[in-house]
Amino acid sequence: MKSFLKYTLATICGLVIFCFIAGFIFFVTIIGMAASSGSSTVVKDNSVFVLKLNGAVQERGEEGSPLDMILSTNDMSVMGLDDILASIKKAKEHIDIKGIYIEGGLVEFDSPASAQQIRDALKDFKKSGKWVIAYADNYTQQGYYVASVADTIMLNLTGMIELKGIGGKREYLTGLYEKIGVKYQPVRVGKYKSYVESVTRKDMSAENREQTEAYQQGIWKHMLKDIAESRTKQSIEQLNQMVSDSILAFAAPADYLKSGLVDLLCYPEGVKTTIKGLLGTNDDDINQLTLSDMMALPAQNDRQGDQIAVYYAYGEIIDQNTSLFSTEHNIIGKETIEDLNKLANDDDVKAVVIRVNSPGGSASASEQIAHAITRLKAKKPVVISMGGMAASGGYMISAYGNYIFAEPTTITGSIGIFGLIPNFSELATDKLGITFDGTKTNRYTDYMENLILSKDNAEELQFMQTYVSRGYDSFLNIVADGRKMSREKVHEIAQGRVWLATDALPIKLIDKLGSLDDAVKKAAELAKVGEHYTKGYPESAPWYEQLLDMKDKKGTYLDSELREMLGDFYQPFINARKDMQRNHLQARLPYQLNF
Numbered sequence: 001m002k003s004f005l006k007y008t009l010a011t012i013c014g015l016v017i018f019c020f021i022a023g024f025i026f027f028v029t030i031i032g033m034a035a036s037s038g039s040s041t042v043v044k045d046n047s048v049f050v051l052k053l054n055g056a057v058q059e060r061g062e063e064g065s066p067l068d069m070i071l072s073t074n075d076m077s078v079m080g081l082d083d084i085l086a087s088i089k090k091a092k093e094h095i096d097i098k099g100i101y102i103e104g105g106l107v108e109f110d111s112p113a114s115a116q117q118i119r120d121a122l123k124d125f126k127k128s129g130k131w132v133i134a135y136a137d138n139y140t141q142q143g144y145y146v147a148s149v150a151d152t153i154m155l156n157l158t159g160m161i162e163l164k165g166i167g168g169k170r171e172y173l174t175g176l177y178e179k180i181g182v183k184y185q186p187v188r189v190g191k192y193k194s195y196v197e198s199v200t201r202k203d204m205s206a207e208n209r210e211q212t213e214a215y216q217q218g219i220w221k222h223m224l225k226d227i228a229e230s231r232t233k234q235s236i237e238q239l240n241q242m243v244s245d246s247i248l249a250f251a252a253p254a255d256y257l258k259s260g261l262v263d264l265l266c267y268p269e270g271v272k273t274t275i276k277g278l279l280g281t282n283d284d285d286i287n288q289l290t291l292s293d294m295m296a297l298p299a300q301n302d303r304q305g306d307q308i309a310v311y312y313a314y315g316e317i318i319d320q321n322t323s324l325f326s327t328e329h330n331i332i333g334k335e336t337i338e339d340l341n342k343l344a345n346d347d348d349v350k351a352v353v354i355r356v357n358s359p360g361g362s363a364s365a366s367e368q369i370a371h372a373i374t375r376l377k378a379k380k381p382v383v384i385s386m387g388g389m390a391a392s393g394g395y396m397i398s399a400y401g402n403y404i405f406a407e408p409t410t411i412t413g414s415i416g417i418f419g420l421i422p423n424f425s426e427l428a429t430d431k432l433g434i435t436f437d438g439t440k441t442n443r444y445t446d447y448m449e450n451l452i453l454s455k456d457n458a459e460e461l462q463f464m465q466t467y468v469s470r471g472y473d474s475f476l477n478i479v480a481d482g483r484k485m486s487r488e489k490v491h492e493i494a495q496g497r498v499w500l501a502t503d504a505l506p507i508k509l510i511d512k513l514g515s516l517d518d519a520v521k522k523a524a525e526l527a528k529v530g531e532h533y534t535k536g537y538p539e540s541a542p543w544y545e546q547l548l549d550m551k552d553k554k555g556t557y558l559d560s561e562l563r564e565m566l567g568d569f570y571q572p573f574i575n576a577r578k579d580m581q582r583n584h585l586q587a588r589l590p591y592q593l594n595f
Contacts, residue, residue: 111388
């Protein structure tokens, strides 16, 4: 017995010591990683910024927790548009960085506007006299659009270019729901508010076709114009005809070379030869800077003068964050309002630029954020910079800005409200034989059950319609007040219609086409400040807070594994979860845009 106790205690002591040592090593590793990520980059002479466009590009870069960095094995990276643009600007200003090499891959932009902003930044970079070259084994359409600005475009000898135009099919599930006895009851205001169509129709409405074709054609023409300007062998018409006449992805690489879509066919080692020639060196060791290196490189004139805050509001607008499965960023109503109130009371902040990239979402949260912006605007100038989309609720939170900028390919408008309620009465009663009965104290005590389970719910739907119409009236009033337009004029251009920014400009939904930099300059002008710098908000929490505060995790590691496991079914899974959690009243785009 004594021997048993002795060995048991020895084992327990050994486990305790092992856990202590393992924990110590773990935290030392975490601290080392954090210290390493915070160190500044040293730039050597004759350096090249290597911009790898492989992964997803979202509005703002968000650092994962150290735990995620250790656990994640997924190669799918998420890059911040803000980080990419800032890095290109740093590369332009740094004397020892001689050029940018774009390495194309399976890049996924959240919108055409994001690709356009990177392309415009590269175009501006070339004004410094430095070079830009690009190479890919295969170019995606948006990847090629960005790369087309390069001085030299290289392609693998067996590669392809996916240049095919903009469009695609949307699924309509009405027939499926009819088979199982489920009927969706739409309650909406605005004939273009077509979000409900996927579960109430079997094809596209004329209104939805009209607005969709309008913005798709506008974006495609803008892309063709930019590509044609850089690739001088082809006019806009010739490029469009080339895409119409054949499937370019299946063309022979030699045909890409002949048409001027690429300048050189080579294997990866040919890229190195090209770069060495541009650098004027025979040294095989080329000084390379990654995106992470550039992010750690201090910017020139950092934090000199007055502060202009850039507040990033991107993702779906929701009342509260309820999902741990998705890394998708959301605009959370209460948190956003608190952030805006802090900026209003911060005397160091002289003006605020709100960067909006949102399809909308909860009508209630959108309206409350819009109200918070009016209070902010009473204390200091507020300029709106629209990213890929600022539609429906995304437009509602933009309308009160002193001035609104949008990218040429921004999707905006969609001023409308809808509710969508499923009815399971046929499934439950006719197909499964389930019946319902009960008691109540008032006539409409069971209104929610009637909406979902009763075939006789016309009265409840009429109440719901009144509720939605009231939300639409409130939306019209916000836009009319913010844009200094009559309510009748707003209603005329509203109706839930989606507008491309170039079409939104003449109807006064926006003030000017321009970038985030243009918005910052305007904010400084309105605030009457000279030298200024920008600071991004909301600020990221320190790594140790991310490690300790597990309740605010977005499940980066879980999400990456789920994305890899589900593949094409990942987004429908996330959308289904969101639909169950959304507020009844929605001010959001009529569908999820996919380019």
